[in-house]
Amino acid sequence: MCRMAAYLGPAIRLQQFLLQPEHSLVVQAYAPQELVYAKVNADGFGIGWYNQDNQPTNYRNTQPIWADPNLGSLASVLEADLWLANIRSATPGNSINHSNTQPFHDAELLFMHNGYIGGFIEHIRPRLFEFLDNAILAGVQGTCDSEYLFALIRHFLADNEDMAIEEAIAESFSLLGDWLGNNEALLNVIISDGELLYAARHGINHDSPSLYYTTDDESFADAQLIASERLTEDGLWQPVPEHEILVLSADEPPELLAL
DSSP states (O other): OEEEEEEEEEEEEHHHHHTSSTTOHHHHHHSOSSOSSOSOOOSOEEEEEEOTTSOEEEEEESSOGGGOTTHHHHHHHOEEEEEEEEEEOOOTTSOOSGGGOSOEEOSSOEEEEEEEETTIIIIIHHHHHHHSOHHHHHTOOSOSHHHHHHHHHHHHHHHOTTOOHHHHHHHHHHHHHHHHTTOOEEEEEEEEOSSOEEEEEOEESSOOOOOEEESOBTTBTTOEEEESSOSOSSSOOEEOOTTEEEEEOSSSOOEEEEO
16 A cells, blocks of 8 residues: 655645645655555655656655655755655565656656555466557566556557547456456556546445545645645545546546546
């Protein structure tokens, strides 16, 4: 299990999003309030954004977020209008290394997953080896279920160029549901294409993890945010309904789609 957050709005420094809120991801790393299967998120962290060429990029570290001596300096100068961030509590059996640390990205998308896929090593990963396009499978660098979930979503997008991202998320969850049997999966994800944020709150054979959003937080004027736990006390945060996909745009009101 992990905690994650995303920001879409006017360009801000990373510190405003990541470090300054009273219940920031730094605080959630050592004092989470709604974490189900762990007490801390100390197995690394990562930040994703789009650079000046509109290419997705990331900064990842296997240390706890509070232990990175460079983060304060980076956060005071890095500026973007879209941020993704993740703090990790590694699922047992998943190694703590750079390749397994989120956010992940390809040439267009940034991706984060909060949860786990039951029976992944024994049952799901072998099926994915057979199902996934070889080029996408070859691009998987780590061993964790989260990166393979990203690969599955990318597979559906590559297989049908007309498929929307929300449709690829739904197809991926549906296929996993067919494969899981009685196993459980917690499938909260956040994806961005550089323009929109897509967030799903979903569980299979289990209640969904917590996930909130706000479009009206005084600390983030004219912005929209998503977070596993509310970052602020006054942001009129609302829960993303279970088994739905939230789509956030800088120019449109939030859209909720049933899975």
